[in-house]
Amino acid sequence: xxxxxxxxxLRVEYRDPERGGQTKVAVHGLSLRVQPxxxxxxxxxxxxxxxxxxxxxxxxxxxxxxxxxxxxxxxxEPIARQRIGYxxxxxxxxKFLTAEELLRFYSGIFGLGRAEAERRIxxxxxxxxxxxxxxxxxxxxxxxxxQRAGLAQALINNPDLLILDEPTSGLDPLGRMKVREIIQRLxxxxxxxxxxxxxxxxxxxxxxxVAILHQGVLKAEGRVADLQREHAANLEQVFxxxxxxxxxx
Amino acid sequence: MNTIWALAKVVVLEMVxxxxxxxxxxxxxxxxxxxxxxxxxxxxRIVRYLKEICLLLIWVSGxxxxxxxxxxxxxxxxxxxTIFPLLAKPVTRGQFLLGKFFGCWLATGLALALFYLFFGLxxxxxxxxxxxxxxxxxxxxxxxxxxxxxxxxxxGSIVFAAPSSxxxxxxxxxxxxxxxxxxxxxxxxxxxxxxQSLLYGIYFVIPHLELFDVRDLIIHNWELIxxxxxxxxxxxxxxxxxxxxxxxxLTFRRRPLN
Numbered sequence: 148x149x150x151x152x153x154x155x156x157l158r159v160e161y162r163d164p165e166r167g168g169q170t171k172v173a174v175h176g177l178s179l180r181v182q183p184x185x186x187x188x189x190x191x192x193x194x195x196x197x198x199x200x201x202x203x204x205x206x207x208x209x210x211x212x213x214x215x216x217x218x219x220x221x222x223x224e225p226i227a228r229q230r231i232g233y234x235x236x237x238x239x240x241x242k243f244l245t246a247e248e249l250l251r252f253y254s255g256i257f258g259l260g261r262a263e264a265e266r267r268i269x270x271x272x273x274x275x276x277x278x279x280x281x282x283x284x285x286x287x288x289x290x291x292x293x294q295r296a297g298l299a300q301a302l303i304n305n306p307d308l309l310i311l312d313e314p315t316s317g318l319d320p321l322g323r324m325k326v327r328e329i330i331q332r333l334x335x336x337x338x339x340x341x342x343x344x345x346x347x348x349x350x351x352x353x354x355x356x357v358a359i360l361h362q363g364v365l366k367a368e369g370r371v372a373d374l375q376r377e378h379a380a381n382l383e384q385v386f387x388x389x390x391x392x393x394x395x396x
Numbered sequence: 397m398n399t400i401w402a403l404a405k406v407v408v409l410e411m412v413x414x415x416x417x418x419x420x421x422x423x424x425x426x427x428x429x430x431x432x433x434x435x436x437x438x439x440x441r442i443v444r445y446l447k448e449i450c451l452l453l454i455w456v457s458g459x460x461x462x463x464x465x466x467x468x469x470x471x472x473x474x475x476x477x478t479i480f481p482l483l484a485k486p487v488t489r490g491q492f493l494l495g496k497f498f499g500c501w502l503a504t505g506l507a508l509a510l511f512y513l514f515f516g517l518x519x520x521x522x523x524x525x526x527x528x529x530x531x532x533x534x535x536x537x538x539x540x541x542x543x544x545x546x547x548x549x550x551x552g553s554i555v556f557a558a559p560s561s562x563x564x565x566x567x568x569x570x571x572x573x574x575x576x577x578x579x580x581x582x583x584x585x586x587x588x589x590x591x592q593s594l595l596y597g598i599y600f601v602i603p604h605l606e607l608f609d610v611r612d613l614i615i616h617n618w619e620l621i622x623x624x625x626x627x628x629x630x631x632x633x634x635x636x637x638x639x640x641x642x643x644x645x646l647t648f649r650r651r652p653l654n
Contacts, residue, residue, distance in 0.1 A: 228485055
């Protein structure tokens with residue numbers, strides 16, 4: 148079966164203005180495969196190269212070397228993004244729009260017809276529990292509601308792959324639980340979810356497989372249970388060990 | 397086309413919901429009404445002078461709306477990070493730029509239509525006549541000229557990081573061309589080489605925005621410009637607009653978004 152996400156020897160370099168424009172390597176030869184229907188956790192400390200990898204997958208930055216494919220299509224082709232939904236770490240949307248208008252705008256981007264767009268807008272607003280606030284400007288939303296509006300826009304095209312960059316970051320426990328529930332519901336629908344997170348407990352609960360990245364290098368990849376068995380530790384301890392952090396007693 | 401139209405609609409919606417456009421519109425309306433209500437013995441020269449002031453106001457307001465609306469588009473998308481969920485969808489950088497261009501051009505066109513309509517009503521009420529075709533030609537050429545300015549400002553917003561510096565540079569350049577553009581060749585004749593060739597080069601390269609300034613058509617109720625000439629002017633504007641949009645696309649197409 149063709150992997151949904153296929154990274155082969157991916158290398159990402161960028162010029163660091165803080166170091167006088169010197170080249171910095173963000174990702175060193177990363178190879179990964181995410182299979183259809185999987186919930187895949189992409190883990191690593193800050194600066195590990197997670198966002199750089201996601202930026203390549205989404206076509207925001209070009210890869211310096213290697214290849215990145217989504218559904219077998221090179222990520223540089225805009226058509227590769229037809230079947231994906233993306234939720235950035237911090238959700239910023241056009242604040243002068245209401246949630247309904249925002250979703251109508253994104254429906255237009257995907258070329259959905261009017262009837263189809265209205266049907267999808269109703270469905271995703273119900274899914275993220277924002278139906279009651281659909282006519283309110285986004286600027287009046289709480290952070291949790293904005294994050295859910297972000298999820299709604301990521302789902303408007305009924306994507307087969309969801310790329311979520313720290314989807315629960317900055318949310319209160321209730322907000323986190325709601326986002327987690329939505330991801331689990333999408334998993335039950337057979338969607339592929341590729342997400343980065345610092346919440347290891349959450350990753351343990353919902354991920355089928357994880358990859359741990361440190362300083363741009365892939366340190367481990369596999370099923371959560373297999374990694375725990377291999378290292379005889381829970382996911383947090385495995386993570387700390389792999390990123391070279393020895394907890395003091 | 398769906399993508400470009402969707403992007404353009406959001407730009408128009410943003411302008412309609414922002415307050416700065418209304419402030420400018422009300423200010424222009426107030427000044428036009430004040431100028432229009434002054435009745436100085438219906439002296440022809442004074443009436444023409446007042447019309448000139450009103451049209452100058454419309455030109456300045458049009459330029460301010462076009463430049464301020466366009467200069468903030470891309471920097472605001474980057475600053476508010478709205479560009480990320482947008483470009484994560486099947487939107488090419490070219491479609492993104494075209495959507496922004498058409499949005500700003502339509503928004504500016506909407507503002508111009510309101511200004512000219514209002515000015516036409518005031519003018520018709522005073523003079524008991526409304527040369528609609530003169531108004532249409534003047535507004536159309538004005539709008540085409542603003543299309544060139546908008547495309548250039550869009551290019552500037554990719555090159556310069558701050559919208560304020562881009563806005564200022566574009567405003568100074570547009571105003572400079574409008575005021576001095578037609579005289580550059582005459583000035584060049586008085587210079588020595590290599591300054592002469594340089595100034596001549598500039599004269600032939602810059603878009604001559606002043607060609608689109610046909611306010612006299614309304615002020616003096618002159619005869620219509622032949623439609624063939626209007627069509628040629630439209631082609632001239634389209635060529636410069638396409639050039640600036642192409643340059644913007646070349647600059648933006650591979651630029652990393654961080």
